Amino acid sequence: MNVSSRPERLDNSYHFHVMRRAIDLIDSAETPLSLEDLAREMNMSPTHFQRVFSRWVGVSPKKYQQYLTLGHAKALLRERFTTLDAAHSVGLSGGGRLHDLFLRWEAMSPGDYARQGRGLTIYWGWFESPFGPALVMGTDKGICGIGFASETGEEAAMEDLLSRWPQARFIEDPMRLRDWVLRAFGAASDRLDPVPLYLIGSPLQIKVWEALLRIPSGHVSTYSEIAQAIGQPRAVRAVGTAVGRNPISWLIPCHRALRKSGGLGGYHWGLPVKRALLAYEAARSEG
Known part of the structure; x- marks a missing residue:
């Protein structure tokens, strides 16, 4: 069965791939990363990176980074x-x-x-x-x-x-x-x-x-x-x-x-x- 049919794209679909890379960066960093640091690693300007984040999830990269930390599950509980x-x-x-x-x-x-x-x-x-x-x-x-x-x-x-x-x-x-x-x-x-x-x-x-x-x-x-x-x-x-x-x-x-x-x-x-x-x-x- 064909698994490679072209998927239909939703407006914010590619943003997840940015988020996925950001998760890896956040996990590997010893201290929280600044907006400038994250944007540079993503090969984006800080302004563009902030816009992508905010459009995808509705909050700033700084706040979203808090939700991606490994301790977030305990905070949710x-x-x-x-x-x-x-x-x-x-x-x-x-x-x-x-x-x-x-x-x-x-x-x-x-x-x-x-x-x-x-x-x-x-x-x-x-x-x-x-x-x-x-x-x-x-x-x-x-x-x-x-x-x-x-x-x-x-x-x-x-x-x-x-x-x-x-x-x-x-x-x-x-x-x-x-x-x-x-x-x-x-x-x-x-x-x-x-x-x-x-x-x-x-x-x-x-x-x-x-x-x-x-x-x-x-x-x-x-x-x-x-x-x-x-x-x-x-x-x-x-x-x-x-x-x-x-x-x-x-x-x-x-x-x-x-x-x-x-x-x-x-x-x-x-x-x-x-x-x-x-x-x-x-x-x-x-x-």
């Missing part, structure tokens, strides 16, 4: 930890949406899931997202998969998502998905109708993904808290596995799940992407 029971009590759950109120979802039945996608037609396409190349898959009912390829590579991302539903019929058709994708990544903010999701997973996975959908943007929770929320407090390891198997990255926010210690934990598409996702949301929620 201190200041923006979400108790999922509380989120549920204020109406942040159910098919109506959850944290940002722009999604609706339904889940495949356990019997259909057991058939590994047999009889299901899944459309796919490559898009340039704010977080690098994104492989998006969807059925007639909604988006069922989003994978990021900036760390794994496009071929590995394609093989990964194809293996989730091995009996399904796959058709390349990015135009069928385009409207959903533009809304999902904020490039069609004038549209008020929700982005539909189609959750394809085991009963336990669906419960875990429902819990993830109750974590508000800019906030985080822990694997143990998610296990508690689904009524299986001792199943932290199984919950962690289900979080890692979430096929709809970004929209089902598995990046908002952290270790109780404040560690980032794993991320299926690469930890640099997870850090960028968290920093992007935190900056936008405060900016």
Whole structure:
């Protein structure tokens, strides 16, 4: 199957590649880098670099650098930890949406899931997202998969998502998905109708993904808290596995799940992407 079709580009797509390089620089620096230092390393003028940063995330490079530090996860747990029971009590759950109120979802039945996608037609396409190349898959009912390829590579991302539903019929058709994708990544903010999701997973996975959908943007929770929320407090390891198997990255926010210690934990598409996702949301929620 062709994995190299030209991806559709969103207005701010290339900015993620600047951010990805900035993450590496920030991590390798012994002290915080000035705007001038970062701009010079990016081969940009300070003015242009500031403009790129601000357009992508809405805050200055100096403030954004704070969100990209390795200690940011612990700060999020201190200041923006979400108790999922509380989120549920204020109406942040159910098919109506959850944290940002722009999604609706339904889940495949356990019997259909057991058939590994047999009889299901899944459309796919490559898009340039704010977080690098994104492989998006969807059925007639909604988006069922989003994978990021900036760390794994496009071929590995394609093989990964194809293996989730091995009996399904796959058709390349990015135009069928385009409207959903533009809304999902904020490039069609004038549209008020929700982005539909189609959750394809085991009963336990669906419960875990429902819990993830109750974590508000800019906030985080822990694997143990998610296990508690689904009524299986001792199943932290199984919950962690289900979080890692979430096929709809970004929209089902598995990046908002952290270790109780404040560690980032794993991320299926690469930890640099997870850090960028968290920093992007935190900056936008405060900016």
